[in-house]
Amino acid sequence: PRTCEDLFERIDAAHNENSNIAYNVRVSYFEVYNEHVRDLLVPVNPNAPPHYLKIRESPTEGPYVKDLTEVPVRNINEILRYMKNGDQSRTTASTKMNDTSSRSHAVFTIMLKQIHHDMETDETTERSSRIRLVDLAGSERAKSTEATGARLREG
Incomplete structure (x- = not known):
């Protein structure tokens, strides 16, 4: 969050110095769990099978997640809302050390x-x-x- 706060403070300062400069900010959020990529900005439908995304490579942009949701944001509060909603969608499980241990890797991109x-x-x-x-x-x-069984294999 401090990074995001600083980003918008700098955007405001730059815009105040020069009104000929505009800024667009978008965010995306995904997790990698057991080699599956899932968009954390798309609500989970418990009645449907999970929708997994594919990682691709662009010659100019490098690696990217195909069809990943990107949403525009105007301020720190919007970023925090998307981050919180995505966090609630992450794959978690209980272990002896933590009741809600993250079982996935997550990438939030600004x-x-x-x-x-x-x-x-x-x-x-x-x-x-x-x-x-x-x-x-x-x-x-x-x-x-x-951890035993599936928790142990998540490793």
């Missing part, structure tokens, strides 16, 4: 686009960047967690 219009030359330039916040599944020692 995509920032800066659009600058130069009034003198009437040219528009765009810059894009990504910030990836990654939460890796716990790697507690099996003996400490007393």
Whole structure:
């Protein structure tokens, strides 16, 4: 959250300094659990089979998750809401060490686009960047967690 707060403070400051600069911010959130990729911004339908996404590679953009939801956000509160909703959709299980231990890896991505219009030359330039916040599944020692069966295999 501090990273997100700082991002919007800097966007506001930059916009106040130069009104010819616009910013677009989008977020996405996915988990990797037992080698399956799931979109955490799509509500889970308990009556339907899980919908898994595929990881692909673009020659220009690098690796990406095909058909991953990207939503525009305008402020820190919207980011926190999407992050909280996604967290509630994550795969968790109880172990001796933690009642709701994360069993998946999760990646929350913030995509920032800066659009600058130069009034003198009437040219528009765009810059894009990504910030990836990654939460890796716990790697507690099996003996400490007393995990067995599926919990132990999640490893």
